[in-house]
Amino acid sequence: MIKNYFKIAWRNLLKNKGYSIINVGGLALGMAVTLIIGLWIYDELTYNxxxxxxxxxxxxxxSQTFNGQTGTGPAIPLxxxxxxxxxxxxYFKHIMMSSWTQDSYIKYKESNISRPGNYMQPIAPEFLNLEILKGEKEGLREINSIMLSESTANALFGDEDPIGKVVKISNQYDLMVTSVYKDIPFNNAFHDTDYIIPWDNYVARWEWIRESLDNWGNNSFQLFVQIADNTTFENVTNxxxxxxxxxxxxxxxxxPRIFLLPMEDWHLRSNFENGKQVGGRIKYVWLFAIIGFFVLILACINFMNLSTARSEKRAKEVGIRKSIGSQKGQLVYQFLSESFLVVLFAFVVAVLIVLLSLNGFNELARKEISFPWQNANFWLISLGFVLFTALLAGSYPALYLSSFRPVEVLKGTFQTGKYSGLPRKILVVLQFTVSVAFIIGTFIVMQQINHAKNRPVGYEKEGLIQIPTFAEEFSGKTDLMRNEFIKSGAVIEMATSSSPTTRIWSNRSGxxxxxxxxxxxxDLAWTEVSSEYAKTLNLKIVEGRDFSREFASDSLGVLINETAKRYLGMENPVGKFLKDSDEEDPNPPLKIIGVVEDMIAQSPYEPVKQGVYVYDREDNFSYYNLRLNPNKSASQNIAIIExxxxxxxxxxxxxxxxxxEEYGEKxxxxxxxxxxxGIFTALAILISCLGLFGLTSFVAEQRTKEIGVRKVLGATVFNVWNMLSKDFLKLVIISCFIAVPIAYYVMNGWLQEYPYRVILKWWIFALAMLGAMGITLLTVSFQAIRAAKQNPVKSLRTE
Incomplete structure (x- = not known):
């Protein structure tokens, strides 16, 4: 019996190739989107x-509170x-101190590479579940040891055995390689930890860290824990x-309030607002899950619409089957088997689409997702996915078609009824409501991005490069290198800074x-700079003056930004002093010599933070900032600088x-x-248009003789086009008026997360509505004009 169901289903598919292609194509696109979103969500949920x-x-x-506002972060005191x-x-099984991940130069013989890594305590290999490929598990026992990732070891040593070899770190000190561990997979924290050096080495190397051993006010470190088996995160936090x-x-x-953030929340729920956890990337997981669900629904609607629209074609088949004894349940199984066959074909096509698009998707989404061929759970879920989609897409047509009464059908008195097309119209409205909402949502997201991009950054970022200076050799050579770079003709100005231009690394109080x-x-953002910093970045001085080499007193000078001026409550800040409140060991007071225009160094979606730029008296810099010669190409300048x-x-x-480019990363x-x-919206529109195309072609086919009569009586192509188009256009207009308030509510809520945000304008919604109507007219017009241009003699010759 089941074999017979599938045989008939196969014949029906072959008999109606056009509708079969539309059905399979629409479902395949919908399933491909759902599959690839499902793989993305799985990758997000299995992070770590x-x-x-x-x-x-x-x-x-x-969490710490400054003037009623609570800030939260992972920086803790030593x-x-x-x-x-x-x-x-x-309460703890393991406690592990760690530095922030930082780049270091690692040299062995002629090989000299830069890799990110951490200083960690000896428990790190067990804590991080490292897979040791060579050497010993306890590779951090000796203070002058280093553990390398497999890729880093290969880059340094090639085929040579690295264990016991000595490498030089940032041209400052030697360490012996004790272990090589397998690279931590991409979708995990610490995946960019290419080396690990003992924490004791970190403490021994830097005086400021030793000075922090009993300083509760210096929040410059990270601390990770593994809690005991007999407790919970909540209990430990309390x-x-x-x-x-x-x-x-x-x-x-x-x-200050100390608490634990579980590893499962690091990736998806790491955002805090005024001391309270408010989510994070989990919102994107929900967003794409909803998009995937609705795109699949759109594809299923196509199948339902085309199947029920062609009901009259199969009315006699149902009548004959019922008259010879077929039960309603058997007919339901028959139509569901057709649905299953279509969905199965669509799933195969969907898998091919996913395979072809996965590399591009990974590049766009910045992922390393692979197709889970060997994952049994994936195939079980896929089977359930196919069955669910088959039931979702085929249930309504199966119940609808199997309900025909055989007597009316075989007498020729069967009529689909005045309201038989109402369910199809409702489904079309649902399709385009979703599509229009997607259009509006995507448009507002891009508007918000462009709004932030067009925000004045406060400095000239084009033609500016920064060179990291994380080695001892750079110390004491600032003036020499500035003169050499300028003399080369590739650079017109250079300055140093303790933080990169696009970030804030240090905050000070007291x-x-x-x-x-x-x-x-x-709470002040703190950056130590050389005297040419403002000139190099083309920062605008709005009050007072810039640093100058002509004034020795500028070594105790400071520039503040406009936000800091308001924050400190100074109407005329130039000439005033910022004094150290530490009475036991006070630093010399800093004289404000100028005010610079606000410069965006953090998120472009957030207000600029109050910042001070202090003259660097002790070569405490991390970057060279170079303004390139605009009269030469960037490639020429870079070659000379190198x-x-x-x-x-x-x-x-x-x-x-x-x-x-660094700013663009924000x-x-x-x-x-x-x-x-945008891609998913385009596919949703395409799927909706496929369904609309199929329905239009069916309506045109159904009214072929009517169109022929109208043309004989003098109807123009426009008259016929108008007749076939207006009903669909009405449905899309209804969809627009449903979609607009829904999209407004959702997107207005999303925008509230950004203090610096675009204002929703009426024309955004009007443009989306016009776009949807235009797409509808284009889709419908092809079939309508084609039907209108047919020779009426051909359609009426049998009358």
């Missing part, structure tokens, strides 16, 4: 699955680690929440100034970054979402 003890690992976060070890040991406040009364004014309000808790760089630093790899996440949404 590499770590077997994921459900017990957390990072220590803290004394917190011994405080947790000594006072709360029963126990340690006030440990910092209890340990140091000086920080009590900031109300200052007093004239007019400071009682109890005011300041030659000069290598003359003075032959053992250091030449690296540089274009600041405008829009990367939103642009990826916008691009993916």
């Amino acid at each position: 699955n590499y770590y077997g003890n994921k459900d017990k690992i957390a990072q220590v976060f803290q 004394p917190l680690e011994p405080a947790l070890r000594d006072g709360y040991a029963d 126990a340690i929440i006030d440990v910092k406040k209890n340990a140091d009364e000086e920080v009590e004014e900031f109300n 200052f007093t100034w004239e007019g400071k309000p009682e109890g005011f808790q300041e 030659r000069v760089f290598k003359q003075h630093f032959p053992d250091i790899p030449f690296q540089y970054e274009f600041v405008d 829009f990367a996440a939103e642009e990826r979402i916008g691009s993916l949404s």
Whole structure:
């Protein structure tokens, strides 16, 4: 019986090739979108699955309150680690200090490469579940040891055995390779940790870290923990929440609260607002899940519409089957088997589409997703997916067609009824409601991105590059390199800075100034710069003057931005002082010599932070900032700069970054979402148009003789086109009026997350509505005009 069902289904597919192609094509596109979104969601939800003890690992976060606003982040003070070890040991299985991930130069013989990595405590290999390929698991026991990832070891040593070899780090000190571990997969935290150096080495190398051992106010470190098996994150957080406040009364004014952020939340729920967890990338998981579901629904609607629209063609078949004894259930099975066959073909085509598009999707989404051929769970889920789609797409046509009464059908008195087309119209309205909402949503996302992109950045980012200077050799050579670069003709100005142009690496507090309000808790973005910084970046001085080499007193000078001027409450800040409030060990007061225009160094979607630019007296810089010669091409300038760089630093790899490209990375996440949404919207529209195309062709076929009579009686092509188009256009207009308030509500809520955001204008919605109507007319017009141009003699010859 089942074999017979599929045989008949196959014959029906072959008999109606045009509709079969539309059905299979529409379903395949819908299923392909759903599949690829499903793979993306799976990759997001399985982030950090590499770590077997994921459900017990957390990072220590803290919240601090400044003037009523609570900020939250993973930066913690160094004394917190011994405080947790000594006072709360029963709550933890492991505690691990870590530096921030940072690039270092690693040299062996003639090989000299730059790789990101961390300083970590000896428990790191077990904590990170590292797979040791060579050497020993406890590779961090010796202070002068280093563990390398497989890819880094291959880049340095090639086929040579790296164990026991000595490498030089940033041309400063030697370390012995004790272990090589397998690269941590891409969709995991620490995937960019290409080397690990003992934490004790970090402490021994840097005086500022040793000075931080008992300083609860220096939040410059990371701390990871694995909690004990017999407790929970909530219990541990409740126990340690006030440990910092209890340990140091000086920080009590900031109300520091220590808590654990579980590993499962690092990737998807790491955003905080005023001290409360407010989600994160999980919103994109929900967004794409909804998009995938609705795109699949659109494809299923096509199948339903075309199947029920062709009901009259199969009415006699149903009548004959019923008259010879077929039960309604058998007919339902028959039509569901046809649905299953179409969906099965569509799934095969969908898999091919996914395979062909996966590389492009990975590049766009910045993922490394592979097709799970060997994953049994995937195929079980796919089978369920096919069955679900077959039932979803075939249930209504099966129930509708199997309900025909055989007597009426065989007498020729069967009529589909006045309202038989109503369900199809409702489904078309649903299709285009979703499509129009997608159009509006995508348009607003792109508007928001462009709104932020067009925001004045406060400096000239084009023609500006930055070179990292993370080696001892750079110290004391600032003036020399500035002169050499300018003399080469490739650079017109150079300055150093302690932070990259597009980020803020340090924040300071503990200052007093004239007019400071009682109890005011300041938080200032802190950047140490050389005297030509403003000139190099083309920062505009709005009050006072820039740093100058002619004034020795500028070594204690400071520039502030416009936001800092308002933040500090200074109407005329030039000439005023920022004084260190540390009475025991005060630093010299800093004189404000000028105010610069606000410069975006953090998110372009957020307000500019109050910042100070301090004259760098101690070569405390991390970057060279170079303004390229505009009279030469960028490639010419870079080639000259590299030659000069290598003359003075032959053992250091030449690296540089274009600041405008680094700034563009700030829009990367939103642009990826916008691009993916745009692609999915285009596919949703295409699927809807496929269904509309099929329905129009069926209506035109159904009314062939009517069109012939109208043409004989004098109807023009426009008259026929208008007759076939107006009904569909009405449905799309109804869809627009349903979609607009829904899209407005959803997108207005999304925009509230951005302090700096676009204002929703009426024309955005009008343009989307006009676009949807235009697409509808184009889709319908092809079939309508084709039907209108047919020779009426051919359609009427049988009358």
